[in-house]
Amino acid sequence: MLPTAGEQLDLGRLAVERAWVAKYLEAVADSSPIYTQLNSAPPMALAAHVLGALIEKLSLPPGTIHATQELKCMSMITLDQEVSCTATLSRPLQRGEWSFVAARFTVVGQGGEALLEGKSTVMVPHAAAQDG
């Protein structure tokens, strides 16, 4: 069953550590030296984590497809901090056999500063959402 519109979801906390960033950069084959030089994490790594956490939190059915992505980088994401992730869901839109589910998310640093905002829209197979 799809979530309630406007519902705020706690997507938990994430320790932004060097090993986690290295694993992400290796997975996307990104050898940019800037993250090592600045002791920072790619914004996209956190966005990827948020989307993964959202899919798990919502128990979105197999076959869910990522349709659109927005991202707003607000500050450098330094290593060795614990960040908090939250998301708010919009009302799902029905289009044929699919439901479009959009979530606005925010990642906040341990000092309370906003690091990253964004919006992910996924297409959920309608039959699976009704079954699920």
Added chain:
Amino acid sequence: MVEFGRNIGFPVIEKQISIDQIARYAEASGDHNPLHLDPAFASNSQFGGVIAHGMLTLAFISEMLTRAFGTSWIETGKLKVRLKAPAYPGDKVSTWGKVTKDSVHDGTRTLVCSVGLRDSNGREMISGDATLVLPLNATG
């Protein structure tokens, strides 16, 4: 002041998608959707086989922007894209980007760029816009 088409060089990021990379990305991101990992499940989907995560392919565009603009991208960047077509294992993909608006206002220089990702057949997989703020003395 608004200027269009400034000759800012965007590095082209070229990658070849592999099953191993998709599996590594699933582990790193926590996204274990069987569309990306289970050939039996994916073969019965509209895609006919496993596809790469959209966020994996979007990371290539972010890499291009990071290499082009450095900290300006990771501190001020905004991105809005549509994921239009999936990438399959074996696909060779490359990024593209161009400046569509270059403006200075109140001591701040802002660039708006069209960005995207396409495969070796020219099929557009991702397209959208990126916006970022540059130091006024940045060359372009």
